[in-house]
Amino acid sequence: MYCINCGVRLCDTEKKCPLCNTVVYHPDIKQKDVTPLYPVNKYPKQKPPSRTFNGAVLFLFLIPVIISFISDMKVNGRVTWFGFVAGAMGLFYVAFALPLWFQKPNPVIFVPVNFGAIAIYLAYINFAINGDWFISFALPVTAGIGLIITTLVTLTRYIKKGWLYIFGGCVIGFGAFMLLVEWLLVLTFGISFYGWSFYPLVAFVLLGGMLIYLGINKSAREIMERKLFF
Numbered sequence: 234m235y236c237i238n239c240g241v242r243l244c245d246t247e248k249k250c251p252l253c254n255t256v257v258y259h260p261d262i263k264q265k266d267v268t269p270l271y272p273v274n275k276y277p278k279q280k281p282p283s284r285t286f287n288g289a290v291l292f293l294f295l296i297p298v299i300i301s302f303i304s305d306m307k308v309n310g311r312v313t314w315f316g317f318v319a320g321a322m323g324l325f326y327v328a329f330a331l332p333l334w335f336q337k338p339n340p341v342i343f344v345p346v347n348f349g350a351i352a353i354y355l356a357y358i359n360f361a362i363n364g365d366w367f368i369s370f371a372l373p374v375t376a377g378i379g380l381i382i383t384t385l386v387t388l389t390r391y392i393k394k395g396w397l398y399i400f401g402g403c404v405i406g407f408g409a410f411m412l413l414v415e416w417l418l419v420l421t422f423g424i425s426f427y428g429w430s431f432y433p434l435v436a437f438v439l440l441g442g443m444l445i446y447l448g449i450n451k452s453a454r455e456i457m458e459r460k461l462f463f
């Protein structure tokens with residue numbers, strides 16, 4: 234038996250064409266129970282995350298951490314460089330291994346979590362070496378970049394349209410952020426204000442403005458697409 238609409242081969246018990254959903258009815262064929270020709274679910278089911286595998290990955294991360302702790306204690310009698318190793322390993326774990334525990338890791342959550350981990354690590358380095366650059370420089374810069382990237386990821390994930398506007402807006406935001414970076418550098422390290430940040434600001438505003446212009450102007454967008462892809 235074949236579908237009268239699209240012609241695909243059908244099993245005798247099929248009530249609907251699995252391809253085009255046309256109702257199947259053949260008065261001469263008695264409907265009996267046989268296994269369908271096509272699987273019921275079009276997509277294979279996703280496997281849940283494997284605890285054994287993830288536990289093994291965690292163990293592999295812990296081995297160098299434990300070895301560093303033991304050698305630091307043996308050589309120096311207290312924690313010196315161990316904290317840097319442990320922090321770096323922790324950052325790697327959060328970025329690459331932590332999402333494995335989740336069936337569908339959501340980047341809207343994982344991106345800020347990663348920036349939070351980076352901020353904690355930088356705070357540790359700052360206080361371990363008695364620096365005074367964390368609060369006034371590293372924290373606001375990490376938070377600023379994290380905020381821009383989280384905004385970008387969130388908007389592109391939940392709004393399916395207007396990507397040119399979203400990217401354009403974020404690029405301009407990044408340019409404006411450069412001014413803040415220069416100001417924080419001046420504030421933290423006591424260097425004089427040169428105004429170098431205006432150059433990346435202008436470049437980013439032009440680039441972001443071009444993306445937004447392409448979003449507004451359909452014919453310009455089509456010309457660009459033709460130039461870039463054909």
Ligand SMILES: [Zn+2]
Pocket residue numbers: 236237238239240241250251252253254255
């Ligand atoms: Zn069909």
